[in-house]
Amino acid sequence: MTVRALPVLELPARSATGGGEGPRVAAELEEYVVGPESLPRFFIWTLGCQMNHSDSEEMAGALLAAGCAESGSPEDADLVVINSCAIREAAEQKVIGRMGQLAELKQARPGTRVVLTGCAVREDNRHVLRRRYPSVDLFLRPDEEPELVARLGLATLTAPGLMAGMAGHVPPTIARVGRSIAATADRLPGTRAAAVAAGSIRRGSRWDAWVPVIYGCDKTCTYCIVPFSRGPERSRPFDDVLAECRKLARAGVLNLTLLGQNVNSYGHDLPPEQRFADLAGGRTLGRRIDTTGRPDFAALLRAIDALRLEDGRPAIARLRFVTSHPWDLTDRLIDAIAECPSVCEHLHLPVQSGDDGVLHRMGRQYSVEAYLRLVQRLRSAVPGIALSSDVIVGFSGETDRQFEATLELLRTVRYDQVFAAAYSVRPGTPAARLPDDVSPGEKRRRLNALLELQEGIGWELNRAWVGRRTEVLVDRVDQPSAHGEATARGAVRVAGRNRQNKLVHLDGGPELLGRLVDVVIERAGPYSLQGSQVEATIPA
Ligand code: SF4
Numbered sequence: 001m002t003v004r005a006l007p008v009l010e011l012p013a014r015s016a017t018g019g020g021e022g023p024r025v026a027a028e029l030e031e032y033v034v035g036p037e038s039l040p041r042f043f044i045w046t047l048g049c050q051m052n053h054s055d056s057e058e059m060a061g062a063l064l065a066a067g068c069a070e071s072g073s074p075e076d077a078d079l080v081v082i083n084s085c086a087i088r089e090a091a092e093q094k095v096i097g098r099m100g101q102l103a104e105l106k107q108a109r110p111g112t113r114v115v116l117t118g119c120a121v122r123e124d125n126r127h128v129l130r131r132r133y134p135s136v137d138l139f140l141r142p143d144e145e146p147e148l149v150a151r152l153g154l155a156t157l158t159a160p161g162l163m164a165g166m167a168g169h170v171p172p173t174i175a176r177v178g179r180s181i182a183a184t185a186d187r188l189p190g191t192r193a194a195a196v197a198a199g200s201i202r203r204g205s206r207w208d209a210w211v212p213v214i215y216g217c218d219k220t221c222t223y224c225i226v227p228f229s230r231g232p233e234r235s236r237p238f239d240d241v242l243a244e245c246r247k248l249a250r251a252g253v254l255n256l257t258l259l260g261q262n263v264n265s266y267g268h269d270l271p272p273e274q275r276f277a278d279l280a281g282g283r284t285l286g287r288r289i290d291t292t293g294r295p296d297f298a299a300l301l302r303a304i305d306a307l308r309l310e311d312g313r314p315a316i317a318r319l320r321f322v323t324s325h326p327w328d329l330t331d332r333l334i335d336a337i338a339e340c341p342s343v344c345e346h347l348h349l350p351v352q353s354g355d356d357g358v359l360h361r362m363g364r365q366y367s368v369e370a371y372l373r374l375v376q377r378l379r380s381a382v383p384g385i386a387l388s389s390d391v392i393v394g395f396s397g398e399t400d401r402q403f404e405a406t407l408e409l410l411r412t413v414r415y416d417q418v419f420a421a422a423y424s425v426r427p428g429t430p431a432a433r434l435p436d437d438v439s440p441g442e443k444r445r446r447l448n449a450l451l452e453l454q455e456g457i458g459w460e461l462n463r464a465w466v467g468r469r470t471e472v473l474v475d476r477v478d479q480p481s482a483h484g485e486a487t488a489r490g491a492v493r494v495a496g497r498n499r500q501n502k503l504v505h506l507d508g509g510p511e512l513l514g515r516l517v518d519v520v521i522e523r524a525g526p527y528s529l530q531g532s533q534v535e536a537t538i539p540a
Contacts, residue, residue, distance in 0.1 A: 016225070021121035026139040039154070040078035040113075041071040047094065050322060051130055051259050052118055054210040056083045058195050059117075059148050060202035066154045070202075074102070078111055079152065082136075084118035086225045089424035092120055095133065098377040113137045113152065117145055119229040121175065123183050123458070124427060129316075142230050143183045143215075146191035184231040185215035193202035194237060196244045207254045207514040208475060213241050213300065219325060221352075221429040223395065223423065226261050237268050238295045243305045247316035249296025254516060255473055255497075258300070264328030266297040277500075282454040297328075298336035305340035314342035315510045317516065318473065318499060322348050327365045329374055338381040346416075347383055349374070350390035354404035354409030359393055361434065368409060375413055386500035388417040394443030395423045396434035403446050407453055416461055417499070422447050460500070462524035469534060470498040473520045474512040478505060486537045503528040 042063050046056040049342040059081060060070065071077040080102065085091040095116070097123040105110045116133055117140040129139050173184045192212065195201050203209055217228040240257075248256060260266065272293030279299065280292045319342040325351055329409060338342050349371075356367050378385055391406060406455050410418065422443035425436050438446075494508045496517070504529060506519050512533075518529040 010052060014062060015481065017399065035276040038083045039067045039069070040111075041069045042079040043071045043077035044081045045074065046083040047091050048083075048087060048118065048296060049229065051203075051212065051261065052085060052257055053211050054082045055118075055142065056081075056212070057201050057203055058192065059083070059145055061195060061200040062146070062149045064152070064202055064496050065198065065200040066149050068152065068154070071540045072347050078109065079113050081115045081117065081148070081422075082103075084120035086117060086119040086229060088421055089426070093250070099133060099135045100102070106135060109183055111307065115140060115148065115152075117148075118142060119225055121244055122225070122229045122428065124228070139445075141183050141186045143188060146187060146509060158323070179237070180202045182231040182296050185234040188212075188215045189234060189236040189240065192244075193240045195520060196240070196247065205514075206252060207473065207476070208257075209248045209253045209255070210257050210259050211241060211244050211248070212259045213263055213321075216263065217261035218396055219262060219327075220363045220430070222361065222434070223392065223426060223429055225426045225429055226399045228428055233260075233265060233269055235267050237270065238267070238300060241300060242303055242307075246307055246318065249307050253316060254514070255318040255320070255475075256304075256316045257303075258319070260323070262319075262323060262325040262328060264297050264324045264333060267291070267295040270294050270486065289440075296330070298330065298332040299334075300341060301336045301340055301343060305336075305342045313330065314340075316342055319343045320346065320501075324349050325365075326371050326374055329378075331377070332426070334377055336384075337378075342502070344499040345384055346388070346499065347378060348390075351413075352390060352392050353395065353398070353402070353410065354406035355398070358398050358402050358406075361397060361431075368405070370410065372409075377507055384500070386502070388419070388501070389413070389415050391420045391450060392423050393420060393446040394435060394438035396438075398423075398438055398446075407450060410450070410453055410457065414457050414461065414504070415454065416458060418450070418458075420447055420450050420454070435459060459524065459526035462529055465502065465521045466524050467521065467531055469518060469520050470488040470500075470502070470504070470531075472496040472498050472504045472506065472531075474506075474508070474515050474517055477510050477513070505530045506533055507535060 031474045034157070042060075044056045044060055046053050063079075064070065064082045068079070074080045082098075083094055084094045084095050092256060097474070102114050106114070114136045115138045117134040119142065120133075121129065121141045123141060126139065133139075140148060140151065144151075173186045174182070174382075214233055217224075217231045220227065268289050268291045273295075274293070276293050276295050276299065279294065279296060301319065301515045303321055304316065305314055309315050319340065321323070325349060329349070352362055352364055353370055354368055359366065359368070375387065377389070391410075393406070394401060423436070423438070423441075425432050474494045476495050478493040478495050491507055492507075492509045494510070494512050495503060495505045498504055498519075504519055504521070507516070508517075518534040520534055521529045521531040523530040
């Protein structure tokens with residue numbers, strides 16, 4: 001098979017057509033059209049959050065629409081796309097650690113090209129990228145991902161419509177974020193809409209889907225690289241999001257997760273409309289923003305929940321969203337969570353620290369007291385709601401007493417799950433100018449102490465599920481190694497999540513994949529539950 005060595009165009013190509021359908025190929029030109037046998041096989045390696053996974057679905061869809069084939073491993077690929085995460089040093093080190101292997105691959109297959117995108121690629125760090133990632137041929141900022149196909153020279157007459165998001169190439173908009181500059185995600189809502197209309201998003205599951213609703217972040221958490229890598233917030237138009245959700249409901253999706261770095265601030269940047277005239281108010285965040293007449297996240301949740309089946313049940317059985325900044329968790333949003341039957345009884349509400357001084361240095365814009373008030377309001381509005389959180393230990397200047405305050409917060413809130421990490425300096429963030437003065441050993445000690453405490457809390461909460469009946473959406477067949485008991489008994493087991501996002505293992509085979517199953521919980525561990533199926537309710 002002849003494989004075309006991909007060119008890498010440093011300047012985005014222009015659409016020959018200005019987007020849309022593209023011209024018909026004249027008969028006399030047909031012999032020049034690139035045939036599928038010469039198009040590359042691609043492999044996408046995705047790190048980090050669900051937003052990255054959703055972006056990768058879009059890139060995979062664009063490459064498939066261009067006629068490329070997906071490969072199961074980088075060794076068999078002519079094009080390796082790395083969708084990176086820069087939220088912690090460990091994620092970046094993972095990619096840096098792969099550079100040698102990729103160099104060997106390129107030596108063995110000289111036509112192979114490597115693209116790096118995601119949060120590691122920023123407008124202001126291009127000079128260090130080549131040194132840090134020597135095997136990479138092309139760096140794309142997150143807002144440049146829709147250009148992937150064109151920049152690889154794959155947007156041809158055989159791939160009409162691929163350039164819809166870059167008709168005539170719209171140059172990136174640059175915005176100042178603190179002292180840095182960042183490209184804004186102005187083009188992403190448009191390219192997403194084009195990809196949805198073309199049906200070109202390669203979804204990883206028949207029953208589970210991600211839908212981005214807002215790109216970028218306007219917050220200024222001092223440790224976080226996202227505002228610099230993804231730029232300020234840009235909401236997708238209300239009706240675009242709704243149209244995508246409607247399409248997914250028709251396709252049989254049962255579990256839909258709305259995505260954004262901070263979904264709660266959805267809509268403030270959209271133009272005001274008469275239909276949202278009753279939504280009045282403002283937001284203060286460094287600047288005063290008038291949100292009157294603009295949709296908010298509560299309105300979006302209610303509109304998606306209002307998509308119904310003929311029998312009145314929600315067309316999408318389970319609606320989830322990540323991530324929520326506590327600052328934007330309004331009463332309107334809490335009411336919507338409580339009143340929309342499709343919205344799951346689980347909220348991920350990152351707290352990061354249990355000490356006001358640390359929160360202030362982190363730029364989190366809330367106090368521990370305000371956070372606890374929110375938790376109280378949520379629990380009284382949605383009884384039994386499960387809560388999860390993110391915590392950073394060992395942030396600049398964190399004392400023993402301040403760390404103890406975080407442990408105390410965990411004892412008070414009693415989260416179902418906590419994702420904890422030791423602080424690592426992210427170059428380019430405001431916190432990089434603060435001393436990283438908690439030693440690595442002490443960070444490790446604090447992390448272990450926190451995880452041990454949380455394990456006990458999680459286990460206790462899980463034990464309260466024993467004997468209860470719960471609905472599980474089965475989404476995986478257990479690997480024997482992931483479940484010792486399954487191996488011992490030789491039984492095939494499956495696993496999935498209930499509405500409170502608890503991982504539940506149960507007996508059953510692949511025929512249960514994509515089904516909502518009623519399960520009685522029989523045993524509880526610190527991180528998961530085990531139960532037996534009562535009945536399958538809804539087929540995939
Ligand atoms: S809210 Fe804070 S931590 Fe989350 S993406 Fe925005 S700046 Fe980063």
